[in-house]
Amino acid sequence: MRIPRVHPAEIFLCDDFNPRWSEELERSSAGAFGVGEETYHLLTARSGFEVVVDTLRFPDTVWHGVAAVCGQPIDFPPDRNVDPDALADCARSVMLLTCTAYDRESFVGWRLT
Numbered sequence: 001m002r003i004p005r006v007h008p009a010e011i012f013l014c015d016d017f018n019p020r021w022s023e024e025l026e027r028s029s030a031g032a033f034g035v036g037e038e039t040y041h042l043l044t045a046r047s048g049f050e051v052v053v054d055t056l057r058f059p060d061t062v063w064h065g066v067a068a069v070c071g072q073p074i075d076f077p078p079d080r081n082v083d084p085d086a087l088a089d090c091a092r093s094v095m096l097l098t099c100t101a102y103d104r105e106s107f108v109g110w111r112l113t
Contacts, residue, residue: 011074012043013090014055014067021081031055033080035087042076065100065107 021034031042072093098109
């Protein structure tokens with residue numbers, strides 16, 4: 001499989017299903033942000049391998065593990081409370097969407113061209 005070259009503007013988002021954004025633990029991750037009480041994690045091409053691996057482990061549950069590569073950056077304010085419209089704008093630029101399958105024994109990916 002050929003891995004496409006990453007454009008610096010591309011971002012990677014993971015939703016974190018269980019915790020609420022108001023919980024202190026969630027705010028400890030530098031790439032974490034909230035949309036209301038929902039928690040998400042943001043990665044970029046500059047995040048580094050170990051940060052990516054740790055971030056992918058953080059939000060994964062047996063029945064839910066969704067991540068997306070988006071072409072449009074998201075407004076990431078200093079307080080890390082992202083506007084729902086900004087998340088929706090970013091989501092409209094999804095180029096690759098993945099989710100876990102078979103109790104995390106595999107995954108499914110959709111690539112939009």
